Amino acid sequence: MKAGHADPAPGHLLEEIARLREAVAARDAFIAVAAHELRNPMTPIRGQIDVLLRSMRSGAYAPERVQHGLERLEWLIERYMRRATTLLDVSRATTGKLRLVPQPVHLASLIREVVSSLTPLASFAGSVFTVEVPDCIEGSWDRLALEQILENLTSNAIKYGEGKPILVSAELQGGTAVVHVRDLGPGISEADQARIFERFERAVDLSKQGMGFGVGLWIVRQLAQAMGGEIGVDCSLGQGSTFTVSLPLEPGNQG
Structure with missing residues (x-):
């Protein structure tokens, strides 16, 4: 070891390791929350697509029915996008900084x-x-x-x-x-x-x-x-x- 260079304090290393582990745990927690919250809204979206596809394939559809289905699908997708946007706020709940409007x-x-x-x-x-x-x-x-x-x-x-x-x-x-x-x-x-x-x-x-x-x-x-x-x-x-x-x-x- 060169003169004048001391080993880092063991306590400092332990604190840094603990900080990194906490950061990784927070990341994993956010991924799990995101996966849950983005999966749930996909169910009604898939359901609406299935309804439209069945109608198209059977020939038992009318333009107004298709329009209504597409409008419903648009509303569901907009809600999905709003939920994705708010996920960062939800993730802040782990630090007690969640603020709602x-x-x-x-x-x-x-x-x-x-x-x-x-x-x-x-x-x-x-x-x-x-x-x-x-x-x-x-x-x-x-x-x-x-x-x-x-x-x-x-x-x-x-x-x-x-x-x-x-x-x-x-x-x-x-x-x-x-x-x-x-x-x-x-x-x-x-x-x-x-x-x-x-x-x-x-x-x-x-x-x-x-x-x-x-x-x-x-x-x-x-x-x-x-x-x-x-x-x-x-x-x-x-x-x-x-x-x-x-x-x-x-x-x-x-x-």
């Missing part, structure tokens, strides 16, 4: 939009949606964040609901909107309920339910908390699951 939202209309976009997937699984939401509920929320919350919860209900009916309902409790998404699937054990909202956690066997990253409910919690709300679950094995999201109507306590 509240705007007036009519809750019943948004819930019906989400349910409508997922109805083909529910039908394929054998499930039927029931929506019970009063028209009077309006609040100031980040619309896309709320849309992501609803889509994650309803798509989970389809995935784990075993083809049984799914109920999406909402109510006012003082200055808070409370949304419930209920399925009649196998339910979740008490032990699993304590961890399903953590990142990369799932309460089911991947080999039975297909591939997934276990980030959907973590994202829901991050977005709900950023809007001053919270999420909880009420269920037991064999009795289905009810996920409940509570959000203040006004943005005073949001992100």
Whole structure:
């Protein structure tokens, strides 16, 4: 070793290694979140394309029907692009820097939009949606964040609901909107309920339910908390699951 050149302090090396490992973990976490959030909206897009293709191949179509289908597809793709744009903001939730933009939202209309976009997937699984939401509920929320919350919860209900009916309902409790998404699937054990909202956690066997990253409910919690709300679950094995999201109507306590 040349004179005047000392070895780097071991403590400094350990800190640098820890920093690099944390950076790699953050990158991997973002990739997993992105994969989950960009995969979900593709289902209604593919469904709309399938409808148009079947109509064209069978010859049972009319120009106005094709136009309507293309307009619907355009709307779905625009929503997909908006979601991709917001992924960077969602990824900032890992550092507690997530900031959302509240705007007036009519809750019943948004819930019906989400349910409508997922109805083909529910039908394929054998499930039927029931929506019970009063028209009077309006609040100031980040619309896309709320849309992501609803889509994650309803798509989970389809995935784990075993083809049984799914109920999406909402109510006012003082200055808070409370949304419930209920399925009649196998339910979740008490032990699993304590961890399903953590990142990369799932309460089911991947080999039975297909591939997934276990980030959907973590994202829901991050977005709900950023809007001053919270999420909880009420269920037991064999009795289905009810996920409940509570959000203040006004943005005073949001992100």
